[in-house]
Amino acid sequence: MAGVIHIVDDDASFRTAIERRLKKAGYVVATYPSAQHLLDCLPSENELGCILLDVRIPGLSGPELQGRLSEIGSILPIVFLTGYADVQTTVRAIKAGAEDVLTKPVSSEELLAAVERALAHHQLMRGQRNQLEIVRALIAKLTPREREVFELVIRGKTNKQVANALGATERTIKAHRHRVMEKLQVQSLAELVSLAERAGILSSPSGTGQTN
Structure with missing residues (x-):
């Protein structure tokens, strides 16, 4: 080598x-x-x-x-x-x-x-x-609202909980969540959480629901 x-x-x-x-x-x-x-x-x-x-x-x-x-x-x-x-x-x-x-x-x-x-x-x-x-470059492409949805979803919040937290409808949150997954090129919640861990947004696989 x-x-x-x-x-x-x-x-x-x-x-x-x-x-x-x-x-x-x-x-x-x-x-x-x-x-x-x-x-x-x-x-x-x-x-x-x-x-x-x-x-x-x-x-x-x-x-x-x-x-x-x-x-x-x-x-x-x-x-x-x-x-x-x-x-x-x-x-x-x-x-x-x-x-x-x-x-x-x-x-x-x-x-x-x-x-x-x-x-x-x-x-x-x-x-x-x-x-x-x-x-990190992919995450940086998220809009401020998409980033808020991303942060809540990776911490185990349901669409309804995210909607309540952000004062939006579940339908709107579903649309945001779909765009987040498209932009971050993932197919499932598990992949989304894994990506967040690699980026340092989640501390560990067992750290869902907590920040660093």
Whole structure:
């Protein structure tokens, strides 16, 4: 799986060695001597990729960079590389969303396997993000009244209850509901609820009737 691998490490000789191994395996490689350098030249999410990140870097540390990237919504998977492996660091990094934590020196086999897993995860995440953007774009096409009907229907309200809540007739609500389902390209209430969950309007399948 082709992709761009971003190496962040203050050790120039290590960066060069890893870059050589990855290029030999067919990857495009970008290197950064510090976490700040990567933030200043933020990688595009449009390209399949991942970040190989040293834990202990002068200035902004690896975990701190991980936090910054999370704050700005980056979905680039991070594989940590450390010469000082300890359980606490590993657990903290994985809990914060790291793809893997590898201990230096790392074998080519172990490195490439981790990179492949990270790229596969990025591909999956990008697909999910694209689907989410499509869903939100469809919802944005609803008129204000259709959005009100949508919000009530997905929370289990009947046409009669929606009509009472909005001061309209059931016939009018049925018409609005039909247009909502047409615009959102769904065939059933179950699909409508599922779409609302994906868009973050409903918190979970068991959360019908509640807002986030």
